[in-house]
Amino acid sequence: MPTSDAQDQLASWREANARVLARASTRLGLVGEPLDVVYVPLQDPTPDQIGLPGEFPFTRSVYPAGYRDRLWQMRLYSGFGDAESTNQRWRFLLDHGNMGVSAAFDLPTQVGLDSDEPQAAPEAGRVGVAVDCVRDFERMFDGLPVDKMGISLNAHSTAPFVLALFLVAMERRGIAPGQINGSMTTDVLKDYVARGTWIYPPAHGIRLVGDVLEYCSREMPAFYPLVIRGPDIRDAGATPIQEVAFAFANAVTYLEYAQKRGLDIDAIATRLSAQFYYYGDFLQEAAKTRAARRIWARLMRDRFGAKERSSLLLRVTASVGGTHFQVHEPETNIVRGTLGCLGAVLGGCQGMLLAGYDEAFDIPTEDTARIALRTQQIVGYESDATAVADPLGGSYFVEQVTDDIEARVLKAMAEIDQMGGSVVAIETGHMQRAIAKSAYQQELREQSGDKPIVAVNLHKGTTEPPELVVHAPDGRVAERQRQQLEALRRDRDTTTAQAALDRLRGAAVGDDNLMPLLMDCARADLTLGEMVSTLRTVFGEFKEPGL
């Protein structure tokens, strides 16, 4: 709400410029309403709304000195083929300034199938790296300074299993869980909402998240075990309001569950983070991050009673690329990536994944991944977007959009609360339907040209679709993984393996934390698929609600 002085001024200005204003084009804002042509001072830019960097409610950034204290973590999402090809790509990226690794797993790994399952074989190593057992993690991290770099494991529904295999691989190298620095996605609820890589019904998925949170808060103090994910929701067609609201509603479910289990909120909240998508409307996307931080700070303090400063501040990892990147004239996606990157940086993110410009075709080649990394580095080191904390703070427009996004996200979250929480909103298909509707409306806007996309619906030109050099998949991955699995199952101690699986099954029926048991399974050389399917016999499988 603008101040009354500003409102009066604005009214006479509108009158004086009525003719010009009447012919101004319409621009739909990210909150779903037309933007005004200009914004004026707000009535209530009080310290408790905006404040200073590093101070509650953290609207202006999580660190007092912004990027002058530390830049965001540049970790490209990367992995393909098998452990060796992924290790090689990671080395290439680290040599070019990637600050850690962010593992992309193939679809069979994400849904808990071993590479030798019939449904898995065509997808093995395709959109990420194929991993089945501890040996794969040993090979993948071979020679890398794992205790000196950040490691992101993007495993989603299979996060507990992937973590167990990874930690046992590290154990065999003499590295303890406490020495590992990095993060894991683990947010299973968003898989039902959007990503589609679900396994068990939500209640069991949430229990596994609780097991991971509890285990990591005890054993892995330098690790962020749960990234609350918005990007999958956004890329399925959600509005930015739905992206933040649904992701936070899912977070509420995890936190309520953790409290019910008797976990101390400050023991887990200090290690939570969130992830969002950043498209081309970079000023409004930046406002989104500012609004999300403010909502989170109050949510943690007022609803969950968190006390530690670190529990209240929302660390954000940015995703850039996805459906924002076009098939037409793909090199233009480098510019789209730069805009997304700017939005993420101006909003004050702590980490970023930026897609290759060939994202709409396939996973990145060495060249397109290098350009994605260079984009982040140029914005980070060569531009003044990083020179001051929250450079957009005080912009009439950005502050207004921050307020508007906050109000709408809170409203959408309240709706889900009234429904009975995010699990109900998922099981009844509320979230999925809302997203499908937004996706349809967005498609209509893009097809009609209401939402301009250069070279796609505007200034199409006559450039023929390029013969892009895209990533060449390795068709022999499934067969090599099959041979490895055959040898593993032949050579391991069957009695030990069976006993570990039996203990896992027994514990799954009760309330024990399954992480130590999953690690015992990994030590007994059981595979990801064997662990996942053992728990499936106890937990059952998720059934998609009809839409």
Next chain:
Amino acid sequence: MTTGQGANRSEATSATAPIRVLVAKLGLDGHDRGAKVVAHTLRDAGMEVIYTGLRQTAKDVVAIAIDEDVDVIGLSVLSGAHVALAQQVLDELDLIGAVGQFSIVVGGTISVRDAAVLREMGVGEVFGVRSPLEELPVRLVALVAAKNAR
């Protein structure tokens, strides 16, 4: 699985019966944005749409197509495995002698070369990610009319 509107087929045998379309997601690919947009578009155009939900096998898809007595089987594939997955469905249809019974269409990120391969295999229409939505029902109507005329 989701059933479309007006699932009773017995009254739908007249010449004016709405076209019935199965929108199917095969394999492990979880990208259902396009499939849902297409389903919405076809329903708005008066067609009866059945959406399978994620992670179907070729066998599942053919079984649903026969159960629901659809005219068109639409496969949405964004994992890059469109040729292999379309072939699985065609093989499954061949196995039960039902190849001519359905029009098959495929949508996804599909290169010009792969689109030609798919048509050669017997796929009736190939839709890219930016295919104009208003063309979808028109092209399906034409496809079904051509099949019925054979």
